[in-house]
Amino acid sequence: MKINEPFLQWLREAGGAAVLGQLRISGKPGEWIIRHCDDGDEVVPDPHWRVAREWVKVAADGTYRPLKGEGNLAPGRALGPLDDRELLEALNVIYPTTVANGVLFRSGALRITPFAETAGRQTGMYRIVGTITPEQLDEVVAGVCERRCLKQRLWEPRAKVPELEGTAWPLLCPEACNLMVAACRAKIKGQPLTATED
Ligand code: SF4
Numbered sequence: 001m002k003i004n005e006p007f008l009q010w011l012r013e014a015g016g017a018a019v020l021g022q023l024r025i026s027g028k029p030g031e032w033i034i035r036h037c038d039d040g041d042e043v044v045p046d047p048h049w050r051v052a053r054e055w056v057k058v059a060a061d062g063t064y065r066p067l068k069g070e071g072n073l074a075p076g077r078a079l080g081p082l083d084d085r086e087l088l089e090a091l092n093v094i095y096p097t098t099v100a101n102g103v104l105f106r107s108g109a110l111r112i113t114p115f116a117e118t119a120g121r122q123t124g125m126y127r128i129v130g131t132i133t134p135e136q137l138d139e140v141v142a143g144v145c146e147r148r149c150l151k152q153r154l155w156e157p158r159a160k161v162p163e164l165e166g167t168a169w170p171l172l173c174p175e176a177c178n179l180m181v182a183a184c185r186a187k188i189k190g191q192p193l194t195a196t197e198d
């Protein structure tokens with residue numbers, strides 16, 4: 001909980017107008033409500049934070065959601081009232097590591113992993129990812145990260161500089177995810193970019 005304290009402080013200061021990805025968080029300590037940004041207050045919140053596990057699985061169009069940073073979270077659900085611990089648990093299900101990454105980034109302590117390092121760690125069927133060319137990587141970044149994902153990528157190529165002001169908590173990507181790695185493998189092998197891992 002301690003590492004999350006700066007986030008909770010930020011939330012209290014946001015005065016019930018905080019946005020995190022496709023979520024808006026309102027309420028006050030002990031009574032936090034998480035809603036989809038597209039929903040009004042008419043959606044009745046579910047008090048069980050574990051419902052978030054079902055919420056993240058299926059996209060607005062009814063298909064499976066392999067990428068949690070994708071902007072296709074279904075509206076029509078809300079969670080709350082939640083205490084601080086429940087709120088953090090729910091957020092970590094919907095956007096894993098996002099709260100901690102934001103805290104670390106704000107303090108200058110977030111480690112950014114270059115793609116070459118991520119690729120160099122791959123084994124087995126993914127070892128081939130280490131042979132990707134800059135042009136191929138660029139195409140996968142454009143087709144997966146920039147087309148599908150809401151996260152601000154901190155690793156090159158075309159890394160983003162996050163905005164830290166205001167009532168939106170940054171959704172950061174300090175290291176390529178498994179879906180991205182799988183998409184790189186597909187690119188090298190000349191297959192469509194349809195990886196489904198998260
Ligand atoms: S690697 Fe790309 S797709 Fe994966 S989480 Fe980061 S920005 Fe999103």
